[in-house]
Every structure is written in C-alpha cells, then in structure tokens.
Amino acid sequence: MKYSINHKSPIPLHVQAEELLRKLISEEEYQNGKVLPNEVELAKMLAISRSTLRQAINKLVFEGLLIRKKRSGTKVNNSTISSKSNNWLSFSQEMQLRGIAIKNFELHVTWVYPDEQLANFFEIKPDRKILKMERVRGQADGPFVYFISYFHPRIGLTGDEDFKRPLYELLEQDYFTIASLSKEEISAMTADKLIAEKLNIDVAAPVLFRKRFVFDQGERPIEYNLGYYKAESFVYTVESRR
Amino acid sequence: MKYSINHKSPIPLHVQAEELLRKLISEEEYQNGKVLPNEVELAKMLAISRSTLRQAINKLVFEGLLIRKKRSGTKVNNSTISSKSNNWLSFSQEMQLRGIAIKNFELHVTWVYPDEQLANFFEIKPDRKILKMERVRGQADGPFVYFISYFHPRIGLTGDEDFKRPLYELLEQDYFTIASLSKEEISAMTADKLIAEKLNIDVAAPVLFRKRFVFDQGERPIEYNLGYYKAESFVYTVESRR
DNA sequence: AATGCTTATTTGTCCATACATAATAAATTA
DNA sequence: TAATTTATTATGTATGGACAAATAAGCATT
Numbered sequence: 001m002k003y004s005i006n007h008k009s010p011i012p013l014h015v016q017a018e019e020l021l022r023k024l025i026s027e028e029e030y031q032n033g034k035v036l037p038n039e040v041e042l043a044k045m046l047a048i049s050r051s052t053l054r055q056a057i058n059k060l061v062f063e064g065l066l067i068r069k070k071r072s073g074t075k076v077n078n079s080t081i082s083s084k085s086n087n088w089l090s091f092s093q094e095m096q097l098r099g100i101a102i103k104n105f106e107l108h109v110t111w112v113y114p115d116e117q118l119a120n121f122f123e124i125k126p127d128r129k130i131l132k133m134e135r136v137r138g139q140a141d142g143p144f145v146y147f148i149s150y151f152h153p154r155i156g157l158t159g160d161e162d163f164k165r166p167l168y169e170l171l172e173q174d175y176f177t178i179a180s181l182s183k184e185e186i187s188a189m190t191a192d193k194l195i196a197e198k199l200n201i202d203v204a205a206p207v208l209f210r211k212r213f214v215f216d217q218g219e220r221p222i223e224y225n226l227g228y229y230k231a232e233s234f235v236y237t238v239e240s241r242r
Numbered sequence: 243m244k245y246s247i248n249h250k251s252p253i254p255l256h257v258q259a260e261e262l263l264r265k266l267i268s269e270e271e272y273q274n275g276k277v278l279p280n281e282v283e284l285a286k287m288l289a290i291s292r293s294t295l296r297q298a299i300n301k302l303v304f305e306g307l308l309i310r311k312k313r314s315g316t317k318v319n320n321s322t323i324s325s326k327s328n329n330w331l332s333f334s335q336e337m338q339l340r341g342i343a344i345k346n347f348e349l350h351v352t353w354v355y356p357d358e359q360l361a362n363f364f365e366i367k368p369d370r371k372i373l374k375m376e377r378v379r380g381q382a383d384g385p386f387v388y389f390i391s392y393f394h395p396r397i398g399l400t401g402d403e404d405f406k407r408p409l410y411e412l413l414e415q416d417y418f419t420i421a422s423l424s425k426e427e428i429s430a431m432t433a434d435k436l437i438a439e440k441l442n443i444d445v446a447a448p449v450l451f452r453k454r455f456v457f458d459q460g461e462r463p464i465e466y467n468l469g470y471y472k473a474e475s476f477v478y479t480v481e482s483r484r
Numbered sequence: 485a486a487t488g489c490t491t492a493t494t495t496g497t498c499c500a501t502a503c504a505t506a507a508t509a510a511a512t513t514a
Numbered sequence: 515t516a517a518t519t520t521a522t523t524a525t526g527t528a529t530g531g532a533c534a535a536a537t538a539a540g541c542a543t544t
Contacts, residue, residue: 012527038494049529062304070495071537184480188430188450188473206448208430231430238426238480254497280524291499313507313524
C-alpha cells in the first residue's frame with residue numbers, strides 16, 4: 001500500500017481513508033473500471049475497522065465516484081467529467097474530487113468597461129472598470145473549457161491575486177465574499193472563431209455553453225461567468241427529487 | 243409517533259426510517275427550521291439502533307434536506323426543495339407557464355427490445371419488450387425538440403393511452419406510478435442524420451442533449467428519456483443555493 | 485448446449501458499546 | 515457586571531461482531 005493511515009492524527013480515520021482512496025483513484029493505482037480490494041481485505045490493509053472504511057466508501061458512492069455491486073465488488077467510475085448542480089465546489093476542487101488532473105492552458109486578467117447587460121447585472125455605471133478573467137483549462141490531452149469571468153468591483157479584487165487557488169476559497173478567505181446563490185443557463189451552440197481557437201476545435205463545432213450568475217448572501221451580484229465546454233468531454237448532471 | 247417501523251418487513255430498517263422522516267418532514271410534523279428529537283431519543287422512539295437511524299439521517303443530510311449541528315441538533319432545511327419543484331412539471335405544463343404554445347409534430351409508439359444499457363437500467367432481461375415513445379414537439383414555426391422515451395414494463399402501459407395528456411399525470415392517476423426522482427445529464431453534441439431530419443436542421447448542427455433517468459418513490463426505474471433540443475431555442479436553467 | 489443447482493464470496497443490514505468533540509448553558513470568579 | 519471556567523448535551527468517531535442477501539462461477543443434470 002502506497003499510503004497509510006495515521007491513527008495518531010487528529011484527522012478522523014474515515015476522512016483519511018476517503019482521501020487515501022481519492023488519491024489512489026486519481027493516481028495510477030485504481031483507474032476507471034478497476035475494482036477495489038474487498039472491504040474486509042481493504043480494512044485490514046488500512047488497519048481500520050470495516051465500518052469505518054464503509055463510511056469512507058459510502059461518501060464516494062454517494063458522489064458517484066464508486067459503484068458497489070454485490071459479489072463483484074466496488075469499482076471505480078470516473079469516466080465522464082461531470083458537474084453536480086448541488087455542490088458548491090470550484091472547478092479545480094471538483095475535478096480533483098473526480099480524480100482528474102487539471103492543466104491550465106491560459107490565464108489572463110484585464111480591466112475592462114462593462115457592456116450594457118453586464119453594467120445592468122452588476123448595477124454599476126458603464127464607466128466603472130471591472131475585472132475580467134479569462135482562462136483555458138483542460139486535461140493533459142488538451143483544453144476542454146474556456147471560461148470568462150467578470151467580478152463585481154465591490155469585492156475589491158486587484159487582479160494580482162493567486163488565481164491558481166480555488167476561486168471561492170480565495171473570495172471567502174481573503175475578501176469575505178461568500179457565494180451563496182447561483183443561477184445557471186445551459187445551452188448548446190456552435191463555436192465561433194475565438195472559441196474554436198481556444199478549445200482547439202473546428203469552427204462551427206458544437207459547444208456546451210453555461211452562463212452563470214453568482215450572488216452573495218445578500219443576493220448582491222458578485223460574479224458573471226461564461227463557460228464554453230468542448231462537446232463530448234463535459235456532462236452537466238442534475239438530480240432532483242420531489 | 244404518527245408512523246412506526248415494521249421490524250418484520252423485508253424493507254431495510256434504515257430505508258423505512260428514511261421514508262418515515264421524509265413523511266414527517268413533508269407533512270406538518272417537522273416543518274422547515276424545526277429540529278428533530280436527538281438521535282438517542284429518536285432511535286428509541288422508532289425502536290431501532292442509533293447507527294441504523296444515523297444511516298437514514300445521513301442520506302437526508304447528504305441531500306441537503308437535514309442539517310446537523312453539534313449540540314443544537316439536527317434541523318430541517320426544505321426551503322430549497324420547493325424552488326426546485328418547477329423542475330417537476332411536464333414539458334407542456336412548463337411551456338404553458340412561460341406562455342409558449344406547443345405544437346405536436348409527431349407521436350409514435352412502438353414495442354422494442356431493450357439494448358444492453360437499457361436492460362441494465364431497467365433491470366430486466368433483454369428479451370422483454372418495452373414501450374418506446376417518440377415525439378417531436380415545437381412551436382408554430384417548427385419543431386425544436388425530439389424526445390425518445392422508454393417505459394418500464396412494470397408500469398403496465400399498453401401503448402393505447404392518450405399521450406396528449408401530461409405524462410406524469412397519466413402515470414400517477416391511471417397507473418399509480420409516481421415519478422419522484424430524476425437524474426439528468428446534459429451535454430452538447432452534433433446532429434446526426436435522424437436528428438437533423440426530425441428537428442429540420444442541418445446534419446452536424448449543434449444540439450443540446452438531455453438524458454434523463456426517472457425513478458419512482460422506491461427508487462425503482464420507470465422511465466429513460468432522451469431529449470435532443472435544437473440549439474439556440476432551448477435553455478436549461480438551474481438555480482442552486484448553499 | 486442449455487438448464488438448474490450449489491457454493492463461495494462480497495456487499496448489505498443491524499446492533500451494542502465506548503469515548504471524543506463541539507457548542508451551549510450554567511456556575512463561578514474577578 | 516463582565517469575563518472565565520465548568521458542566522451538560524448533542525453529534526462525531528470508531529470498533530467488533532453477527533447474520534442476511536445477492537450473485538458469479540463452477541458443477542451437475544438433462
């Protein structure tokens with residue numbers, strides 16, 4: 001076993017086990033489709049009880065990262081890159097969770113004047129400059145998403161922040177701005193020249209377009225985000241119950 | 243206690259407990275904001291062990307229906323669920339709400355053998371025929387969505403029903419099948435020949451693809467639905483709060 | 485070759501118990 | 515009165531054990 005669990009650590013064993021499994025999955029050990037050792041075995045290997053191990057596995061099963069099947073075992077399922085509507089994680093955190101290594105292809109920060117729609121959404125005057133961030137991200141084999149984000153000046157971002165940190169963490173910890181409501185619109189469209197270039201696809205190829213309006217606790221606008229996802233490499237998932 | 247748990251039932255106790263809690267929450271007993279009795283108490287009231295009860299509570303916490311807090315207890319948080327309820331309208335109802343008049347272009351019902359994936363999802367043998375419904379709908383100026391639906395034979399649909407009625411109403415009233423959980427996957431793709439024909443668009447034009455798995459109250463599969471939406475004429479919206 | 489039966493393996497369910505930890509309330513002290 | 519300490523009470527963590535249920539795979543039968 002490459003990693004092990006520290007029984008003296010203050011971090012709960014089941015949390016350690018969960019993280020350990022995530023590591024094993026994202027690294028070479030247990031790729032997509034592989035089955036984990038059986039629970040009794042694995043518990044012995046990690047030197048924790050089966051109940052504790054199940055606690056860890058349960059979380060990953062809930063997330064859909066693992067699939068249990070009686071008699072055949074528990075297998076890894078991180079094939080499709082997906083985004084759950086309900087969890088409030090940043091892109092990188094989410095990908096990390098799914099065991100996918102993210103590569104940053106471009107990161108660009110500028111100050112621009114808002115267009116009418118944007119000025120409207122932010123409720124600011126059109127002569128007030130706002131921070132625009134563009135980034136292209138993907139996996140080792142190429143980019144699969146092109147993001148454009150605009151941030152409300154109220155937040156106080158300077159543009160010199162370390163944008164390699166998870167964004168919502170940065171906003172929360174350094175700027176006391178908590179994103180707590182998001183409205184999204186998802187549609188399909190064709191790639192124009194710019195998008196095709198950024199995503200390294202043909203012009204007129206299909207793209208999943210995700211528009212996102214983010215608000216803080218007082219329902220004040222804080223971010224306007226556009227995401228262009230390469231088709232077939234991104235699936236948006238929603239679960240709803242009545 | 244209004245309801246109780248049947249220890250002789252083949253239904254696992256934690257599942258019964260989960261359903262019981264759901265009932266109590268949805269009815270007047272424990273409305274939004276109220277705290278449940280503490281775990282030790284509640285376990286005693288339901289005559290199950292605390293671990294088993296926790297199993298039930300965990301699921302609801304994961305869903306966001308309950309929020310745990312040390313020392314203060316576990317409280318109900320079903321404020322956000324209601325906002326999602328509009329996801330649970332039928333297509334025609336939803337369009338009506340937006341003031342869009344819907345025209346039906348095609349409606350087709352056949353019996354087919356399931357492919358492997360479908361047989362798997364429905365948990366049936368591949369030689370069991372299932373009901374397949376295809377329909378093309380849109381506005382006066384042309385079609386904008388091509389649906390393919392498969393229904394589980396358990397429901398008892400004959401294929402002679404009046405499918406112009408709202409579907410979920412039909413299932414509920416005539417077949418006592420209540421759709422209560424849906425998992426959706428949304429992605430972008432290009433139109434193949436069939437889809438292009440149905441939607442009256444060019445081959446390779448972009449399409450929003452929405453795959454939908456629908457389950458009843460016992461989380462048994464009841465419908466598998468594929469929807470191909472003409473790009474630019476359909477936007478999927480999601481609102482989420484944390 | 486197809487069918488049915490048996491067995492072994494793996495997850496699923498359930499319990500009782502013990503102690504840890506965090507947050508609040510109550511009591512104590514400055 | 516205000517600050518500090520202590521106790522209380524809820525969830526959180528962790529274990530070990532027992533048996534149930536499902537099913538893949540091998541075996542036997544037709």
